[in-house]
Structures are given as structure tokens and as C-alpha cells.
Amino acid sequence: MSNAHSPVAHHFYTIEQQKESATIGMWLFLATEILLFGALFTAYAVYRYKFPDAFMVASSRMDWKMGGLNTLFLIISSVTMVFAVSSAEKGRRGGLLGFLAATGFFGTLFLVVKYFEYMHHYHDHDVPGLNFQWTGAPELANGAQIFFFLYFFMTGLHALHMVVGLGLLIWIFLTAYWGKYSPEYYNPVEMFGLYWHFVDLVWIFLFPLLYLLGAHLPPGGGHH
């Protein structure tokens, strides 16, 4: 029988069964997330099929260096998250706290870069519904506006996932600091890791599809 301090909840037989259930439950949640972002990628594909040139020219207004830097920040934060989970598995509380802090640091850097990118787009009048002004070829204006709408929707939803992730990370960090996890029980750390890697995964597709469409165009190709 499980006592009050056992990490196995009363409705599970073994700790393995509990862990397996958590993993499947987390992946079912991620399945809904894949389809949520999948619907947006579908919308992107449909409108890019309709406005291929406008998407290419509008995309050349992106700063791919910022996007690339953020890709690296997310990859590094994913790696530190893997080390955080393996520290938890080995019962190394110091390592767990350190790697969680590193994950949070690189996640925060991502959002800081994203903030400067959004500010830059705001000053460039790239925000549909707020101040969108297209100075390029007039026949591309509609498609470019749809591109920027999708850019802000997709990266905005992704950034929201980052904010939620950093909130969860603070909770995981605090509970780890209070010594809640052991080599037998670190489910929340591992499930949070799955979420964090998923958010990285989405960005891996967002980066080439939003930032790099016009990278082969001559410099300033979309600016007039």
C-alpha cells in the first residue's frame, strides 16, 4: 500500500505505470498542440500557394540573423533541459537546479530577441491591423499583409508557449529547490522537458518558412 509520502499516487500500482501514464498523457496533449500549430502551417501553405512572390518579398523584410540566433538559443536550451532531466534521474539536485536555470536563461534570451524583432517590425510599419504600410510593389501588398499576419500569429502563439513554459519552469525550479524530486520520482521535470522540446520543434519549422524565403534575393529586394 502507498503511504502519504510515497511518490506513487493511490490510483497507480507501480511507479513505472505512473510514469508511463504521464508520458502518454503528455504526448496526447502534444498531439493537440501539433494539430493546433498544424492548422496554422496549413493556412500558411495555402496562402503561400496563392501569393508565392509576395511571401518571398515580404519574408526578405525579416532579419534572419535574429531568427538564426533565436534558433541557436532554443537548441541550447533544449540541450540544457536534457541535462536537467538526466540530473534529476541521477538524483543530482544541484545539477538539476543549474541546468533548469540555464534553460530558463536561454528561453528568456529568446523572448528578449523576439521583443526587439517585434519592436523593429512596429517601427517598419509591418504590423497588420495596427500600422501596416507596404512600400513595395502594389500588386504584392495583399499577399505581404497576409504573410505578416501569419508571421505575427504563428510566432506570437509560439512566444506565448515560451512564456507559459518559463512560468512552468519557475514552478519546476522551486519544487526542485524544495527537494520534491528523487531518482524514483521526477515526472514533472521530464514532462516539462517534453513540452520544452516541443516548443523548440515548432520553431525549427517556423525559422526557414518565415525568415528565409527571400534570403537568396539580392540585398534590399523587398524594400522598394
Add this chain to the structure above:
Amino acid sequence: MAHETTHSTGHPANGHEPAHHSISATTCLLVFAALVIGTVATVWTASMDLGAFNTPVALAIAIGKATLIILYFMHVLYSKWLTRTVVIGSFFFLIVLFGLTFSDYLTREKTREIPALYSSDPLLKQQ
């Protein structure tokens, strides 16, 4: 005691537990190197004019990076088949979403004989 019996046999449906769950530091750093190289390759190939192949190349690299993350960082390589079914199922339905949408959009040009779709009447006309 129920505790002893369940603990000794493990989960009846899955007799073989993986020896260790998390990946080694070496594997993790190799995957990290592959992800960084993939990112550099994405930027590099995007800077070249490959015509219609720019996006397929970018997507191929992205799918490769995503597969590494799912298999190694998200432990699907070491997970039970029930979990893998959920993972495969979610991407299956993503393909259904793309497939059904584009079976419509990619074939609209071929359906000009349907008058309601291409009528000059603005109420009937659809793009």
C-alpha cells in the same frame, strides 16, 4: 501484499524495461552538434537560388532536425509502443490535414467546368 507482486513482475504488457531512460551526455552533445550543423545548412541553402527546391530542401533539413529531437531529446527512441503510437498518430493526422486541404486547393484549376465556382456573379464566384 499487492505492492510486492506488482513490483516484481513490472507492467504485464511490457516485460522489457529499458536499461536506462535518459540518453548519455555524449549522445546529447552529438545531437546538439547535428542540430547546429542543420541550422547552418538551413541558412546556407536558403541563401542560394535553388528555384522550386528551396522550400523542399529547407523542409527536409527541418524534418531531420525534428526527428533527432523527437527520438533522442523526447526519448521516443526508448519509449513504449503505446507512446510511439500516439506520436505517430499525431503526425498521421497532421498529414491528413495537409492532404485533404491541398486535394482541394491544388485541383481547383482543373474544375473550371463547375459554373458556380467561376461564375461572374460575385455572390457565386469564389477564388
